[in-house]
């Protein structure tokens with residue numbers, strides 16, 4: 001495959017690891033990365049080690065200015081920044097410059113970029129769709145790929161299908177672990193069957209690095225707890241988040257989550273969204289998974305048998321590995337489609353054998 005240049009929007013817990021994992025994948029050159037307050041651009045390829053070292057223990061979670069407008073401030077909420085040293089986030093890298101318009105800087109360099117991975121927090125459901133609008137309006141034609149979680153956002157992207165097609169953009173949505181990797185696993189497992197009864201996704205994540213290094217992930221997961229939603233979770237102070245974690249002794253359990261695996265499997269014709277359930281356990285104080293991540297697909301074969309196919313992740317595999325390996329794999333699949341002139345919106349299950 002020809003070399004692929006790509007950008008990462010958001011260099012938090014996920015985005016930093018995307019840059020790192022890309023060094024282990026063939027044909028991927030990161031040429032741009034930004035966070036809330038800075039951007040690094042180099043058409044010849046970023047020096048990933050320097051950028052990772054500069055942002056180690058120094059993630060700018062962009063939480064200091066609360067979202068009110070449609071611009072780059074849209075993912076803010078809360079109050080904290082994890083900072084060691086005088087510069088916070090990407091700006092601490094010698095390759096970066098400070099800017100209030102980091103996403104715009106990457107849009108402006110779009111002609112040099114084959115694919116853009118959106119590893120941004122989603123404290124507003126339409127933030128990713130609105131970011132897509134900005135790329136469309138600027139005449140970008142390449143791949144956009146996100147690792148968003150919520151089912152309702154897929155419809156917002158679907159509403160933009162025509163505009164994405166006209167622009168020549170291939171948008172890959174929900175391409176992290178769940179949705180993403182596990183949606184793809186379910187889609188493959190379904191192929192034993194002519195009729196799928198249920199898909200049950202049960203995930204376990206151990207995050208010893210805790211809330212500080214994974215602010216977007218943990219805050220958005222808290223929005224799934226009873227009594228919370230994305231608005232209330234967005235407005236929690238960091239101390240409130242720490243208190244919720246303390247109340248649960250570091251272990252948060254989730255049931256019936258709004259994860260887009262459901263609509264993505266329905267879009268691919270595998271089952272009804274209502275037949276998909278997602279839940280899991282997050283341990284913020286241990287790297288060991290509190291439970292094994294398992295996908296169970298129950299269905300009926302053409303010759304009348306009823307069975308359950310299961311797919312398990314090794315307990316040693318980290319959340320970062322299971323988000324970024326698939327995300328970069330789907331990114332490459334997206335670039336192949338884009339170069340073949342296939343534009344529009346694609347979910348992970350649509351990039352596999354069709355049901």
Ligand SMILES: NC(=O)c1ccc[n+]([C@@H]2O[C@H](COP(=O)([O-])OP(=O)(O)OC[C@H]3O[C@@H](n4cnc5c(N)ncnc54)[C@H](O)[C@@H]3O)[C@@H](O)[C@H]2O)c1
Nearest residue numbers: 010011012013014035036060072075121176177178216217
């Ligand atoms: N699908 C999955 O399996 C999966 C798994 C884990 C995380 N995620 C998602 O990944 C996303 C990122 O999570 P995280 O833990 O890395 O978050 P984080 O808070 O650690 O990092 C977010 C990054 O985005 C940057 N940012 C925020 N607003 C910005 C803006 N307006 N412009 C430019 N940069 C901006 C921040 O500066 C920071 O670098 C979350 O939405 C999370 O839900 C998905």
